[in-house]
Amino acid sequence: MKRRYRIRSNERFQEVRRRGRSYVNHLLVLCALPNDLPYSRFGFAVNSRIGRAVQRNRIKRRLREIMRLQQHRIQPGWDIVLIARQPIRSADYHEMEAACARLLGRAQLFQADAAHASAVAEAPEQVSESDSEHNA
DSSP: OOGGGBOOOHHHHHHHHHHSEEEEOSSEEEEEEEOSSSSOEEEEEOOTTSOOHHHHHHHHHHHHHHHHHHGGGBOSSEEEEEEEOGGGGGOOHHHHHHHHHHHHHHTTOBOOOHHHHHHHHHHHHHHHHHHHHHHO
């Protein structure tokens, strides 16, 4: 994940945590706060109670990769902080990925898929036109 997409200052971490909206599941806490930028930024916090440095860094690397791959689906203009909880120590990559996706969905941070939305909106009209041709 590129440096510009990361939250690096402690002050911004604290502000997102304090003023942002929080969403929780058994592996992670997601805090989100709007920013005034044309892109979203991400921060990751893994407490020392989770494990030693090697384990904490592995968790942060996995979370960074998950968010990097999801970045194109996330609405621009948000600062998002993911805070690891104790059970994440035994979670594999796919469990972390599913937990992130559930939290992002609950927070409504995924972009509305314009192509999918327009196809769904047009589908009933197309069906009704073809039905009227067959019935005539």
